[in-house]
Amino acid sequence: MVSAVHRALSITEITRKIKQTLTEHVGNVVVEGEISNIKCYSSGHTYFVLKDESAQLNVVLFKSVRDGLANVDFLVDGQKVRADGAISVFEGRGQYQLVVHKIESAGIGDLLERYEQLKKKLQAEGLFDDAHKKALPLLPRRIGIVTSPTGAVIHDIVNVLRRRFPNMSMVLAPVKVQGAGAADSIAKAIRWFNASCGKGSAREIDVLIVGRGGGSIEDLWAFNEEIVARAIYNSEIPVISAVGHAVDYTLCDFVADLRAPTPSAAAELAVKSKADFENLLCQHSLQMERMLMQRSEMLRNQLHRLANAPVLTRPEQALARYAQRVDHLEMRLQHVIQREIAQTRTHWQQSSAKLDFFRERWIANLRSELQQRFENMRIYTINRTLSLQKVIENYQRQLQLLNPLKILDRGYSLTRAADGSLIRSVTDVSNGAELLTLLKDGTIKSTVQNEK
Amino acid sequence: MSDKKKMSFEESLKRLDTIVTDMESGEMELDAMIKAFEEGQTLVKSCNTMLNEIDAKIEKVVKAGENGGETEPLVVEQEI
Numbered sequence: 001m002v003s004a005v006h007r008a009l010s011i012t013e014i015t016r017k018i019k020q021t022l023t024e025h026v027g028n029v030v031v032e033g034e035i036s037n038i039k040c041y042s043s044g045h046t047y048f049v050l051k052d053e054s055a056q057l058n059v060v061l062f063k064s065v066r067d068g069l070a071n072v073d074f075l076v077d078g079q080k081v082r083a084d085g086a087i088s089v090f091e092g093r094g095q096y097q098l099v100v101h102k103i104e105s106a107g108i109g110d111l112l113e114r115y116e117q118l119k120k121k122l123q124a125e126g127l128f129d130d131a132h133k134k135a136l137p138l139l140p141r142r143i144g145i146v147t148s149p150t151g152a153v154i155h156d157i158v159n160v161l162r163r164r165f166p167n168m169s170m171v172l173a174p175v176k177v178q179g180a181g182a183a184d185s186i187a188k189a190i191r192w193f194n195a196s197c198g199k200g201s202a203r204e205i206d207v208l209i210v211g212r213g214g215g216s217i218e219d220l221w222a223f224n225e226e227i228v229a230r231a232i233y234n235s236e237i238p239v240i241s242a243v244g245h246a247v248d249y250t251l252c253d254f255v256a257d258l259r260a261p262t263p264s265a266a267a268e269l270a271v272k273s274k275a276d277f278e279n280l281l282c283q284h285s286l287q288m289e290r291m292l293m294q295r296s297e298m299l300r301n302q303l304h305r306l307a308n309a310p311v312l313t314r315p316e317q318a319l320a321r322y323a324q325r326v327d328h329l330e331m332r333l334q335h336v337i338q339r340e341i342a343q344t345r346t347h348w349q350q351s352s353a354k355l356d357f358f359r360e361r362w363i364a365n366l367r368s369e370l371q372q373r374f375e376n377m378r379i380y381t382i383n384r385t386l387s388l389q390k391v392i393e394n395y396q397r398q399l400q401l402l403n404p405l406k407i408l409d410r411g412y413s414l415t416r417a418a419d420g421s422l423i424r425s426v427t428d429v430s431n432g433a434e435l436l437t438l439l440k441d442g443t444i445k446s447t448v449q450n451e452k
Numbered sequence: 453m454s455d456k457k458k459m460s461f462e463e464s465l466k467r468l469d470t471i472v473t474d475m476e477s478g479e480m481e482l483d484a485m486i487k488a489f490e491e492g493q494t495l496v497k498s499c500n501t502m503l504n505e506i507d508a509k510i511e512k513v514v515k516a517g518e519n520g521g522e523t524e525p526l527v528v529e530q531e532i
Contacts, residue, residue: 139461141506149512149526158510158528167508172526174512192516277503280465281496284472288492291475295485 012091019089022096026087031098032106033057035079046075050083050098058097059083060090065100074105082106111217115224119251122226127233128254134238136258136270139277140206142169143270144197144237146189149174153213153242153263160267165274171197171205177212182222186210187231194235208235209266210252211242223250232256242266408440461502468495 009017033050040046044063049056066072074081084102089095122128143161147153154172161168173189176182190210197205210232212223222228223243232239232255241256242263253259260266311318400406408414415423415437423429429448437444459467471492475485512526 137462138465139502154526155528158526165506167504167506169507170510170526171523172510172512173516188516189513192513192521196516196521274503278500281468281499284468285493285496287472288475288489291472292485292489295475295478295480295482299482 011094015089015091015094018096019091022087022089028084028086029098030082030084031057032080032082035075035077035081038075038077048075050081058095059085059100060097061100061103065103069103075103080106111221115217115251118224118226118229119254122229122251122255127229132233133257136238136240137206138272140168140271142171142197142203142205144193144205144208145170145172146175146186146193146208146210147172147212147263148177151213153211156262156264157209157267160264161271163273164268165271167274168271171203176222178215178219178222183225183228186222187225187227190228190231190235190239194237198236205237207270208237208239209242209260209263209270210239210256211260211263211266212244213263214245214248220244220248220250223252225251228252229255240266240269405438408438411440414438459498461499464495464499464502468492468499471495 031050033052033056036049036051036056038046038048044066046061046066048059048061050059051057061075082104083098083100085098085100087096088099090097126132145154145157147157149172158170161170171193173192175185175189177186190208193205193208197203210223212220220243223241229251232241232252238257239255240258240260241250241252242260242265243250243252246261258269260269306312405414415435417423417428418434418436421428423435429435431448431450433448435446435448437446471488474480475488475492480488510526510528511523513521513523515522
């Protein structure tokens with residue numbers, strides 16, 4: 001409704017209108033951006049700007065919200081954050097702003113967590129296994145490089161390689177090393193090298209260097225992407241990874257066949273210096289010559305010595321020596337024989353003497369034994385005789401006691417007939433028979449007158 | 453001389469090392485030493501050739517096709 005006279009709005013009125021519009025039509029939002037110009041006042045309230053490549057937004061973080069945060073370390077310039085809040089207008093400054101209800105880090109913390117998760121996943125799959133890592137060729141003929149075509153990295157790599165090995169061949173596959181599409185670009189380059197420059201191809205590549213210069217974790221992020229890690233794992237060409245500074249470790253570094261702390265180090269690891277190789281070959285060559293010369297010298301000396309040996313130049317001396325040996329042996333033989341004879345003789349004499357000694361002793365023993373036996377027999381005989389004598393005497397005595405003629409002492413007499421038979425009864429005699437009567441002291445011859 | 457398969461640089465170097473070590477051991481007959489010396493010198497020559505065979509091209513890929521692709525020489529300022 002247009003009136004005849006347009007009443008001009010006051011600044012307050014127009015500002016209120018803007019505020020209303022913004023609050024109604026934009027209201028609560030969630031934004032992400034990089035913190036810049038952050039300032040905290042004594043009131044406890046924090047003011048900063050969130051920006052991206054082409055715009056910026058004023059932000060206020062009141063003390064009450066800030067106090068409620070578990071962690072405020074991320075509230076620094078350069079930090080990417082994610083903020084929940086309401087768009088409103090600060091009338092006093094004529095400024096639209098975001099009043100934050102909730103704010104958290106969207107930068108490194110988030111990235112680190114993604115890094116750790118991906119690292120665990122790839123490690124579990126075995127992408128980092130040592131067993132899978134390939135050895136680098138001792139002498140590569142062509143080196144492939146995956147890095148940015150501008151900047152110090154390609155510069156350093158090429159110069160180090162040229163210095164170490166002036167006629168080394170290299171192929172650079174230029175890629176984006178950060179930002180959107182970098183990971184795809186790097187992975188594609190690695191795959192291309194494998195497909196077009198594999199074994200047997202015209203432009204065969206023996207080793208790849210994949211890397212970039214130093215930077216923040218966001219800058220290096222492409223080298224933490226799964227697609228790049230897998231491209232390196234699947235590469236049949238050995239890969240040296242050289243990402244960032246010596247302290248930076250990306251997932252590429254774990255998957256690669258070798259990790260270099262810097263791009264220049266990567267170039268050094270890729271190939272030994274040509275001069276070193278040439279020196280080694282030269283040394284080997286000299287050493288072989290030296291050994292051969294030594295050996296032939298030694299043999300020559302040996303030959304010389306042998307050729308001049310008296311045995312060859314004056315053989316009769318050698319023979320003379322042998323003759324002398326024979327004589328010497330003969331002499332020794334004689335000595336030995338003589339000694340043997342003498343020994344045997346002595347031995348025999350000793351044995352003989354021993355024999356005599358034993359014989360004498362044996363005879364003496366026999367003799368004494370004989371004497372002993374004689375003695376025994378004599379004693380025995382004497383004893384026997386004595387005892388027999390005793391026995392005889394006994395018998396004698398007994399006999400005497402029993403002697404019938406003893407009876408004669410008692411006055412008895414024995415009368416015998418002429419024929420000598422004993423007269424025991426009167427019937428034994430007849431008249432006129434001659435009788436002999438034996439008395440103790442003699443005999444009486446008588447004749448029978450009358451028997452009764 | 454039989455037509456042997458070309459030995460790689462690494463294999464040649466290894467064989468050369470073995471030959472030198474054997475010759476140093478002092479236990480080789482003279483005939484064997486001469487033969488080893490000849491083989492060794494041949495190896496040294498072929499290794500040196502391999503070192504110099506590498507053609508010093510520094511290229512940049514401009515088109516990464518499926519079979520090969522195009523390259524152009526890469527110019528990098530030389531260090532002084």
